[in-house]
Amino acid sequence: MSLLNVGARALMANQMALQTTGNNIANVNTAGYSRQSVAFQTATGQNMGNGYIGNGVDVATIMRNFSELLSRQATAATAVSASDTARSQSLNQMQEVFSGGKSGLGTAISDMMNAFGDVASAPSDASARQVVLTRMNELAARFRGASAQLDELDYSTRQQMSNDVNVVNSLAEQVAALNAQISRAAATGQTPNDLLDKRDQLVRDINKYVQTSTVDGGDGSISLFIGGSQPLVLGQSTAKLSLQESKEYPGSGKMAVYFQQTGGQSIELTSAMIGGGEVAGLLQFQNNDLNEGRNLLGRMTIAIGDALNTQNQLGLTLSGEKGGALFNIPLTTSGVTTGGQWAQPNTPSVTVTDSTALNASDYKIVFGDDAPRGKVVRLSDGKTTSFNDMADLNSKRIDGLQFELKAEGARGQSVLFQPLRTAAQQVQSMVHSGNDLAAANPVAASIRSLGDAGLRMGGIQVGKGFEAAALPDPTTLSFSKDADGKVSYTITPAPTPAPPAPGGIASTGTYISGQAIELAAGLKVSLTGTPAVDGGESDTVSFGANTNYSADTGNASSFLALRDAVVFDGSTTLSDGFSAAMAQVGTRTQSAQYAATLSASIVKNLEADRMGVSGVNLDEEAAKLLQFQQAYQASAKMLQVAQGIFDSVISAVGR
Secondary structure, eight states: OHHHHHHHHHHHHHHHHHHHHHHHHHTTTOTTOOOEEEEEEEOOOEEOSSSEEOOOEEEEEEEEOOOHHHHHHHHHHHHHHHHHHHHHHHHHHHHHHTOOSTTSHHHHHHHHHHHHHHHHHOTTOHHHHHHHHHHHHHHHHHHHHHHHHHHHHHHHHHHHHHHHHHHHHHHHHHHHHHHHHHHHHHTTTSOOHHHHHHHHHHHHHHHTTSOOEEEEOSSSOEEEEETTTEEEEETTEEOEEEEEEOSSSTTSOOEEEEEEOTTSOOEEEOHHHHOSSHHHHHHHIIIIIHHHHHHHHHHHHHHHHHHHHHHHHHSBOTTSOBOOOSEEOOOEEEOBOOOGGGSTTSOOEEEESOGGGOOSOOEEEEEOTTTTOEEEEETTTTEEEEESSHHHHHHOOBTTEEEEOSSOOOTTOEEEEOTTTTHHHHOEEOOOOGGGSOOBOSEEEEEEOSSSOOEEEEEEEEOTTOOGGGSOSSEEEEEEEOTTOOEEEEEESOOSSOTTSTTOOOSEEEOOTTOOEEEETTEEEEEEEOOOEETTEEOEEEEEEOSOTTTOOHHHHHHHHGGGSEEETTTEETTTHHHHHHHHHHHHHHHHHHHHHHHHHHHHHHHHHHHHHHSOOHHHHHHHHHHHHHHHHHHHHHHHHHHHHHHHHHHHHHO
C-alpha cells in the first residue's frame, strides 16, 4: 500500500507540474504574466520502528517567479519614459510651426521686407505699393495661421490629458476591486498568482499615465499614492483625478490635474508633483513648452509689427500726410488673478513700451510678507525685480514692459501677466491702399556748393523717436578745416538738448565721409565726398520739411534698413529673428528627443531584467515538459508495479 500511495502522490504532483508548465507556455504572450513553478516538498515519513520510510512527495504551492525590486524599478522607469516620450512627440509637432521653407514665416518676412525695395526704386508705382500690401496681408495671415496651429496643438493636448485621466480613474477602480479579491484569496493561506499578475499589470499601466508609489497593505492589498502623498487607491477605496484650468490664474490657459477623495477638497497637482507618466509630460509641454512657442511667436509679431508701424508713422504718404500704423498689434494686455481687489475696473495691466527689449516670457508679480512690497518674476528664467510699492512698480520699465496695478496686493497674492500670448492670434494688416504707405521722408535736404559738387548726399535716415518739431526749419550743416586739413561740421541752430543732458546731441564734430551725422533724436544724415571750404565760407547742407513727397523714397529705404536693425534680444536683427526662434525651438526639441531616447533605453534594460525573472522561456518550458512527462510516466510505472505486487499477494492469499 505504501508503494501505491507513493506512486499516487508522485503521479498527482507531476501532473500538476505538467499543468503548470503548460499554463506557462499558454501565457507566453500574455501581458503581465509571471512564470509559475511548482514547489515540491517531501511528504512526512512513517516511523516503521527501524527507521522512517518515505511517503513520497507533496506540492507545497504554485510559486510565482517575481522580483518586487525589479518590478518597482521597471515601473518607475516606465513612468519617466512615458513622460519624456509624450513631451518629445508634442515638441516635434510644435517644431513644424517654426519650420523653414517657402511656406514658413521666415520667407513671408523676407518677401515683405524685399517688397519695399521696389517702392524705393519707383515710389509712384501703384503696383509696387500693392505688392507691399499683399506681402503684409500674407505675413499677418501666416502669423495667425501659426497661432491657430499652436491653438490646435493645445486643444489636442488637453483632450489627450483628459482621456488619460479618465483611463487612470478606471484603472484605479480595477486595482481596488482586485485588492478585495486578493485579500479574500490570501486569507486561505495561498497566493492568488493570476490575480497578483493582473494587479501588477494594472499598476504598470497606471504608471504609463501618472507616476505612483506603492505601499503594501499587509492583507494582500496595496495602496497607490500620487503626487508624493495623495492616495489614489487606498485598499478598496479610490480617489478621482480630473483635468481643469489652474484655479490660481483663471483664464490663463494653464492646466492642472486635480486630486479629490470622496467628500474631500480638490488638490492641484503640477507636472513636477506628478513626476512621470504621459500626463506629466503633456502638462509640462502645455504649460511650459507650448507657452514658450506662443511667446516666441507673439514677440516676433509685436517686434516686427511695432518696428514697421513706427517707421511708417515717421514718413509721409503719397498725399503728403503722416503715415499711420501698418499692423494692428495688442500692446496692452490684462493680468489674471483671483484677488478680489483687482476686479473691474481695477484689472492689472501690462503695456509694451519698447518692443526691442522684449523677452519671450510670462511674468508674475508676487507680494511677500512685507506687502505691498513685492517682486516681478520673469518665469522663463526666474529673474526677479523688486519694488517698494505701487508707484515704484508703475514707474519701472522691465524688459520693455510697464506693469500697472491699480490696487495693492496682500501677503501671498500674485498676478500673472502674459503680454505676448495672443499677439499673433490678433494681428491684422491695417493699410488697404498703396497710397497710405509712407515711403517719403518728412525731411528733405539741399546742398549749396561753392564750386564743383564734391559733397554728395548719402541718405537721410529717420528712425524711432524723431519728432518733426524738434528740427528747426531750416537747419544747416556747415564745414571748416583746421591747419592739419581735418574737416569739422557745425549744426545751426544747435540741437537741443545739448550734452551732457541725457540724449544730448553735439552741435559740432569731425566730418568723415560716409559716416552718419546725428541732427536730432531719431534723425541721421550721411554725406560722401569732401566739402569745399574757402576762407570763412564752405559748402552747406540745408534741411527742412519735405515738399517733394511724391517722388521721395527716403523712408522706403529706411524700411529696407530695418532688415539689419536689432529688434530681438539686443543682438538679433529683424531678418534673423525667425531663424533664432526656430533654433530655440529646435534645441528644446532635440533635448527632449535625447531624454526620451535615454529613458526608453533604461526602461528596455530594466524590463529585460524583470522579464529575466518573470518571463516565460519556451525552450526552458519545453525541456520541463519532457522532464515532468518522464517523471509522470515513471510514477505511472510505479503504480503499475504496485498493482502487480498487490495482485500477486491477493492471488497467493486466495489459494
